[in-house]
Amino acid sequence: MYSVITTGALSGVQAYFVRVEVDASSGLPSFNMVGLPGSEVRESRERVCVALKNAGFDLPPLHITVNLSPADQRKAGAAFDLPIAVGLLEAMGCIPPGASGGCLFLGELGLNGEIRTVPGVLPIVRWASEQGIKQFFVPAGNAAEGAVIPTASVRGVGHIREVIAWLLGDEEQRQKILTPVQIDLQQYFKKRQKDTLDFSQVRGQTRAKRAAQIAAAGFHSMLMYGPPGVGKSMIASRLPGILPPLSVEESLEVSSIYSAAGLLQEPLITQRPFQNPHHTITDAGMLGGGSHLKPGIISLAHKGVLFLDELAEFRRGTLDSLRQPLEEKVIHIDRANGGVAYPADFMLVCAMNPCPCGYYPDRNRCKCTESMLNRYRSKISGPILDRIDLCVELDRLEIGKLQEPYPPQESSASIRERVLAARKCQEERYAGEPYHFNAQVPAADLDQVCRVSAKEKELLDQLYRKLRLSARSYYRLVRISRTIADLEEARDIRERHIREAACYRML
Amino acid sequence: MEREECYAAWLSSVPGIGNRTVERLYHEFASFEAIYRAQEGALAKWLPPKRLESFLQSRKTDSPGQIAEHIQKRGVRFYTKNSISYPKRLAEIPDAPWFLYSIGTLPWDDLPSVAVIGARDCSAYGEIVATQLGRVLGQCGIQVISGMARGVDCTAQRAAVAVGGASFAVLGSGVDICYPPQSRDLYDRLPQKGGVISAYPLQTVARAQNFPPRNRIVSGLADAIVVVEARERSGTLITVDMALEQGRDVYVVPGRITERLSDGCNRLLSQGASIVLSPEDFAERIWEQFGRTGLGAERTARKGGFADAAETVRTKSVTEEKPLGEGKLSREDERIYQALDVTPLSVEEVAGRIGGEEHLLEIHMRLVDLCSCGYVKQVSQGYFCRGEKLRDSFLA
Incomplete structure (x- = not known):
């Protein structure tokens, strides 16, 4: 007998249907699997057979063939266990034909028949639901993430027996066995926990905080200079908190990536991600890839902040490889057997010491020679520095300052309000344009959209000449001036906006 | 190039033959041509086997004429201790280099010259002082000698060159190699009024062991040396010791006691070095000193020198300061x-x-x-x- 079961798989974060075809007929007893299964998919044969036996179904000696269609896509992961088991039961006639119609099955089987969590449930459910599938059977541990899709009826199953009982039962029995999990998205978003990190916890460093605010408002990338322990990471980790809250759409997008990576801990991610990889990270870890395709850190930072601490310690090749995703907001990983694309629209925040010892330019303590300094800085020169808009250095706080009582600092919430207002200005200005933020305005359009009057033009020219700016840093100055003006909701760029922007120039 | 100088140039290019060996050989054979033509047996008395071998090898492969031609083609001048234009100041020092190569000229004997030395990784203060010293010295006709190194050296030389003064760099490599490469601009501009000097044959690469003898030449070419910034136990202080051995006046720019980069300077002051109160004061004192010594005295008599020069210092510094102080600040x-x-x-x-x-x-x-x-x-x-x-x- 022959059966077809629907399941889903991922290519990158894009889901596609996989039809599990099972044929069980008399003949020489065997169990063959075709359709480009990876080694973990091939092993599912053992898991399925033992799990079914332990669930009370003894497999008679049959000639069994399993085909995973489309047959030219390489399949990986253990999520095919459940559909294969269901298909096998149907092919053997244990389940009435057609009972599994319109359902999608996902899950890894344990030898005792229990069903274990698998990655990628959210993007698969989301996509399949758009394609018209109504019923979903997913591992109980993943039910919540699937349930955020309002049009899908998602059942979390803990054991294969529950699935079988449901398929065998009539409508009434079915209701009792497994009820769909429901999550109200709006309620869920309202309830999201408050960020424990707040800018009011950062003492002093007013200029760095200001720079962070400008960066957040205009989606500018930012570099913080300063000796260790003055609060670079502290400020960076609080940046997601002043960015606009994630919209439902964005949240689904971000959660899908985490789901694909098997990292989704809660049904949905409601906070903007913050990723700070260690500087020993490999290219595959940063960009994604590896023998089992996984999204990299830059995709996990999608719609959030990628923080590179100790920027100069990163391998140069790794940093240079960030260029393309920074421009295109997506990373393409091309392989001999096809490529995948992961979204990677992140805000780049970097931190580094001013010199190898960290004390430059205090010549009493810093004995780094100029060549050491140059070597240290040349590690990050060129392409990546070109893409950093704001540069700010942090003050080395004296210990006395920390002990003094301190006036209350502005909270993230109040900073965020200003950021939101600035983003709104940009939204209005760039309506109908392919770009959304000041940081993304191409140089060709800059004169058009960021108009400056004669007086300001003169100041810009003066700065251009006196500070010996390059054309690129000149445009950067204009973009940042525009963001500063937006923060004040000013229509035109004024002199003081430009003068402030000049303070964040990279040397 | 004269015949004798060709042979000298050849001898200079023989690897392994140092200044002392040349001294011994010249003492024995009394001319470079005689050295070139000496019998192997006669040389063996003066050269250890390895150097003798290298000497004989060079004699076989390189001809003095070719070497001299090569030097001239590169626009490099060659001097021996016997040359008329060999600097008198340098000739006085013990173990003065027998051979000098230069692009541009050598320091003039009838003008005072000062070696400006100091830390390579100098502070902003060091940079400001070096600039001012270089500028004032350049303006009042005092030759600035230094090593073109990073920091104080090249800052002072750049300032001197910028105001049209004469400055000379002594290198630890051949004169056709710009070391350090970052000073390329200086290397190109120095020969216009001053020169780039080396005791090493062309194409010699800068090696650590070349620098102490180079520093001896820096102080040897100068009437006085001025230390701008130096840490305790730094290379600059070794140069100061050499200068003292050569009987040069040592001037020091004082620094704050909180700055580690001034520790060496302040130590020198406590040991009795002369202090630099201002670049102008320093320049005046150099001229004054120069006017009293032999060559300077001659010149003073001839041109009315010192008084004029001191006057120039005053007027120049006044005119120079004026436009700077003008900018009104809010x-x-x-x-x-x-x-x-x-x-x-x-x-x-x-x-x-x-x-x-x-x-x-x-x-x-x-x-x-x-x-x-x-x-x-x-x-x-x-x-x-x-x-x-x-x-x-x-x-x-």
């Missing part, structure tokens, strides 16, 4: 300028000095403004010090 800018120092300060530190009333951002903006007029220099991200364009008569 009250706020002036306050910020006064709060700044020659050591770099962060924006927060500047704000602390002013009194903390003003907004940090406002101060930062003003600092950047001042940078664009040149009064302030941004040393690194967020750190500022006073610029080379000084207000009032700084240091006076």
Whole structure:
């Protein structure tokens, strides 16, 4: 007998249907699997057979063939266990034909028949639901993430027996066995926990905080200079908190990536991600890839902040490889057997010491020679520095300052309000344009959209000449001036906006 | 090149033959041609086997004529200790180099010359002082000798060259190799009025062991040396010891006792070195000293020199200062300028000095403004010090 079961798989974060075809007929007893299964998919044969036996179904000696269609896509992961088991039961006639119609099955089987969590449930459910599938059977541990899709009826199953009982039962029995999990998205978003990190916890460093605010408002990338322990990471980790809250759409997008990576801990991610990889990270870890395709850190930072601490310690090749995703907001990983694309629209925040010892330019303590300094800085020169808009250095706080009582600092919430207002200005200005933020305005359009009057033009020219700016840093100055003006909701760029922007120039 | 000089150039190019060996050989054979033509047996007495081998090898492969031609083709001049234009000051020192190569000229004997030396990784203060010294020395006709190294050396030489003064760099490599490569601009400009000098044959690469003898030549070419910045136990202090052995006057720029880069300088002062009170004062004292010694005295008699020169110093420095002090600053800018120092300060530190009333951002903006007029220099991200364009008569 022959059966077809629907399941889903991922290519990158894009889901596609996989039809599990099972044929069980008399003949020489065997169990063959075709359709480009990876080694973990091939092993599912053992898991399925033992799990079914332990669930009370003894497999008679049959000639069994399993085909995973489309047959030219390489399949990986253990999520095919459940559909294969269901298909096998149907092919053997244990389940009435057609009972599994319109359902999608996902899950890894344990030898005792229990069903274990698998990655990628959210993007698969989301996509399949758009394609018209109504019923979903997913591992109980993943039910919540699937349930955020309002049009899908998602059942979390803990054991294969529950699935079988449901398929065998009539409508009434079915209701009792497994009820769909429901999550109200709006309620869920309202309830999201408050960020424990707040800018009011950062003492002093007013200029760095200001720079962070400008960066957040205009989606500018930012570099913080300063000796260790003055609060670079502290400020960076609080940046997601002043960015606009994630919209439902964005949240689904971000959660899908985490789901694909098997990292989704809660049904949905409601906070903007913050990723700070260690500087020993490999290219595959940063960009994604590896023998089992996984999204990299830059995709996990999608719609959030990628923080590179100790920027100069990163391998140069790794940093240079960030260029393309920074421009295109997506990373393409091309392989001999096809490529995948992961979204990677992140805000780049970097931190580094001013010199190898960290004390430059205090010549009493810093004995780094100029060549050491140059070597240290040349590690990050060129392409990546070109893409950093704001540069700010942090003050080395004296210990006395920390002990003094301190006036209350502005909270993230109040900073965020200003950021939101600035983003709104940009939204209005760039309506109908392919770009959304000041940081993304191409140089060709800059004169058009960021108009400056004669007086300001003169100041810009003066700065251009006196500070010996390059054309690129000149445009950067204009973009940042525009963001500063937006923060004040000013229509035109004024002199003081430009003068402030000049303070964040990279040397 | 004269016949004798061709042979000298050849001898200079023989690997392994150092200054002392040349001294011995010349003493024995009395001419470079005689050395070239000497019998192997006669040479064996003066050269250990290895050097003898290298000597004989060179004699076989290189002809003096070709070597001389090669040097001339490159626009390089070659001198021996016997040359008329060999600097008299240098000839006086013990173990003076037998051979000199130069692009441009050698320092003139009838003008005073000063070696400006100091730390390679100097502070902003060191840079300012080196610039001022170089400028004033260059303006009043004092030759500036140094090693073209990073920091104090090249800063002083650049300043001297910029005002049309004569400056000479002594290299630890062949004169056709610019070392350090960052000083390329200086290397190209020096020969216009001064020169690039080396005791090493062309194509010699800079090796660590070449630098102590190079430093001896730097101080040997000068009437006096001036130390701008030096840490305790630094290479600069070794040069000072050499200069003292050669009987040169040692002048020192004093520094703050809180600055490690001035420790060596202050130590020298406590040991009795002369102090530099201002670049102008220093220049005057150099001229005065020069006027009293033999060559300078001759010149003084001939041209009325010293008095004139001292006058030039005064007038020049006055005319130079004037346009700088002119720029009027607003009250706020002036306050910020006064709060700044020659050591770099962060924006927060500047704000602390002013009194903390003003907004940090406002101060930062003003600092950047001042940078664009040149009064302030941004040393690194967020750190500022006073610029080379000084207000009032700084240091006076």
